[in-house]
Amino acid sequence: TGRWARAVAILKEMEEKCGTPIGKLRQVADAMTVEMHAGLASEGGSKLKMLISYVDNLPTGDEKGLFYALDLGGTNFRVLRVQLGGREGRVVKQEFEEVSIPPHLMTGSSHELFDYIAAALAKFVATEGEGFHVSPGRQRELGFTFSFPVRQTSIASGDLIKWTKGFSIEDTVGEDVVGELTKAMERIGLDMRVAALVNDTIGTLAGGRYHNKDAIAAVILGTGTNAAYVERAHAIPKWHGLLPKSGEMIFEKIISGMYLGEIVRRVLCRMAEEANFFGDTVPPKLKIPFILRTPHMSAMHHDTSPDLRVVGKKLKDILEISNTSLKMRKLVVELCDIVATRGARLSAAGIVGILKKLGRDTVRDGEKQKSVIALDGGLFEHYTKFSACMQSTVKELLGEEVSETVVIEHSNDGSGIGAALLAASHSQYL
Ligand code: ADP
Numbered sequence: 001t002g003r004w005a006r007a008v009a010i011l012k013e014m015e016e017k018c019g020t021p022i023g024k025l026r027q028v029a030d031a032m033t034v035e036m037h038a039g040l041a042s043e044g045g046s047k048l049k050m051l052i053s054y055v056d057n058l059p060t061g062d063e064k065g066l067f068y069a070l071d072l073g074g075t076n077f078r079v080l081r082v083q084l085g086g087r088e089g090r091v092v093k094q095e096f097e098e099v100s101i102p103p104h105l106m107t108g109s110s111h112e113l114f115d116y117i118a119a120a121l122a123k124f125v126a127t128e129g130e131g132f133h134v135s136p137g138r139q140r141e142l143g144f145t146f147s148f149p150v151r152q153t154s155i156a157s158g159d160l161i162k163w164t165k166g167f168s169i170e171d172t173v174g175e176d177v178v179g180e181l182t183k184a185m186e187r188i189g190l191d192m193r194v195a196a197l198v199n200d201t202i203g204t205l206a207g208g209r210y211h212n213k214d215a216i217a218a219v220i221l222g223t224g225t226n227a228a229y230v231e232r233a234h235a236i237p238k239w240h241g242l243l244p245k246s247g248e249m250i251f252e253k254i255i256s257g258m259y260l261g262e263i264v265r266r267v268l269c270r271m272a273e274e275a276n277f278f279g280d281t282v283p284p285k286l287k288i289p290f291i292l293r294t295p296h297m298s299a300m301h302h303d304t305s306p307d308l309r310v311v312g313k314k315l316k317d318i319l320e321i322s323n324t325s326l327k328m329r330k331l332v333v334e335l336c337d338i339v340a341t342r343g344a345r346l347s348a349a350g351i352v353g354i355l356k357k358l359g360r361d362t363v364r365d366g367e368k369q370k371s372v373i374a375l376d377g378g379l380f381e382h383y384t385k386f387s388a389c390m391q392s393t394v395k396e397l398l399g400e401e402v403s404e405t406v407v408i409e410h411s412n413d414g415s416g417i418g419a420a421l422l423a424a425s426h427s428q429y430l
């Protein structure tokens with residue numbers, strides 16, 4: 001029928017526009033390298049934000065002692081403690097707790113929010129039991145993962161640029177978030193020092209390095225896409241501070257947001273409007289932005305049942321579209337594949353861009369230096385087809401010989417344990 005042909009035409013057009021042939025990916029990777037250079041040259045030198053992390057020491061494995069971490073980046077926040085046993089003992093013991101933030105505190109005053117966080121932390125510290133020891137006379141130290149835009153001013157200070165993700169507290173904007181937390185801890189008599197303020201990519205890089213000394217970059221594929229890598233400080237023209245002893249400076253770089261489920265919804269909506277794909281009327285739910293989330297899309301994409309039962313159920317449960325034919329469901333799966341493949345291949349190009357910037361996209365004189373990239377985030381972890389495609393595209397772009405030197409490793413829980421490790425490597429007692 002005309003309907004079907006029009007829907008297929010929209011799908012084909014989408015496929016064409018989402019096309020990522022290898023030549024295009026190489027261009028993306030090259031452009032990425034160019035923009036990274038520009039972003040390092042001057043503040044505002046590129047739309048690609050190259051933010052200095054002030055982390056000049058990644059964990060070595062020798063870290064010892066008790067360290068805390070606090071991860072604030074959404075509606076939940078987590079507190080964590082880890083007892084590090086040095087080269088031999090490694091992670092001796094760790095514990096964490098998840099605390100939810102009451103919605104009214106997300107739009108209240110800075111004082112109230114940080115008081116709440118400090119109180120939850122104090123409560124957690126009070127449960128510190130067997131297996132955890134702070135050295136006599138020493139202050140407890142904390143790594144603070146704060147996943148909001150911050151203008152960092154040192155390893156343990158940074159001013160909030162703006163709140164995101166539903167937070168809106170006027171009096172925190174422009175303030176040093178470490179100062180806010182420290183003052184709140186003082187108010188309730190919690191004796192703890194913030195040793196490191198980090199972003200989740202930096203935490204993941206730290207966790208990755210702790211497990212593998214060849215880790216040179218970290219990529220988060222979660223709600224957003226973001227990356228961090230180790231740069232040589234003298235390759236950063238805009239850095240006017242002292243050169244760190246290690247000669248390295250880690251940068252964090254925002255690649256792009258990925259709203260895969262929403263893209264799928266928009267195309268389905270267009271099919272409904274322009275091709276009457278779901279009948280004579282457009283299903284009302286289909287018009288609601290962000291109603292189709294990426295985990296739903298992922299579930300449909302991975303549906304292996306012969307009648308695509310999962311696809312049918314998702315369309316019915318989420319979009320209230322019933323009685324879909326197998327042919328229609330197949331088309332939905334194809335659409336998911338187009339959208340996921342595009343995102344995965346572009347992510348791969350971004351990763352290759354970082355490798356290029358570091359000169360690790362070639363094998364020099366047969367020297368096989370390993371490059372480990374620590375990956376984390378819900379998308380990478382749970383969307384199997386996405387991560388598989390991303391990894392095979394990295395191989396495709398690098399070629400066989402270089403691919404053998406590049407390892408993509410899932411680094412679990414960087415924002416938690418990674419931040420604690422950075423507190424250890426930036427401890428006042430070193
Ligand atoms: P954040 O960036 O907010 O810290 P996470 O790393 O926790 O995010 O990942 C959450 C994101 O991962 C979700 O927004 C979603 O896009 C994606 N995700 C989670 N579960 C799945 C899944 N089963 N399939 C596909 N994507 C998923």
Ligand code: MG
Nearest residue numbers: 073200222415
């Ligand atoms: Mg996260």
